Amino acid sequence: MDGVSIIDFNGKTPRIDPSAFIAPGCRIIGDVEIGPEASIWYNCVLRGDVNFIRVGARSNVQDGTVIHCDSGNDGKGGHPTIIGEDCLIGHMAMVHGTLLKDRGFIGLGAITMDGTVIESGGMLAAGGMLTPGKTIAANEMWGGRPARLMRTLTDEQVAGNLMGVAHYRQLAKAHAVAVRAG
Known part of the structure; x- marks a missing residue:
């Protein structure tokens, strides 16, 4: 993985599934696990030095x-x-001490803080800041600073977010080819 820093820390080595895409410029440190077909894009930092980080399949x-x-x-x-x-x-999101359940969504530039939970299909809108201990329920969209409930997402909107996940899975495959050829 050219241009990627994979760093052992305190006896913990990052574990990355071979099918995951890790873009150049990433820094992955310590107790981090990245699942199948997940993608970590350019210049991300995942620092599992004081606790652990897990990224599930296809995220x-x-x-x-x-x-x-x-x-x-x-x-x-x-x-x-x-x-x-x-x-x-x-x-450009900042995710800190958070549980993001399957099919959850965190928008551009959003911040999640310690002890926050985003349930399945839940969404923190772009620029939102979810303060410590708050929970976004399934299919709710929260936004603002501090974030608050804005509305319940329709089934079509939740499906649209999942289409974004599928799009990024395909895009990651194309970028992996370009990076190898580069």
Whole structure:
């Protein structure tokens, strides 16, 4: 993986499925696991140094996103970051100590903080900031700073988000070919 930093930390080595696409410029550190057909786009940082990070099958983490976790210095054990299957995380998001369940969506430039949960089909809109301990229920869309419930997504809107996941899976295959040829 040319141009990618895979760094062992405190005896933990990142584990990346061979079918995942990891773009040049990424930094993947410590206790990080990336599942089948997932894609981590250009210049992302996934730092599993104080807790763990998991990225599920077919999920995509778009360009410039930072994913970290909470160490639990508050005596409560901390919060890993767990990204389920078929999730979409937009460009320049910051995801910290969050549980993003299967088919969840985090928009461009959005921020999630320690102990947040986005249920299946839930969405944090572009630029939103989900403050510590908040939960977005299934098929809800939250937005703003701090984020609040905006509306319930229709079945068509949830399906549209899943089409975005499928699009990124195909796009990752094309980029993998271009990177190898580069």
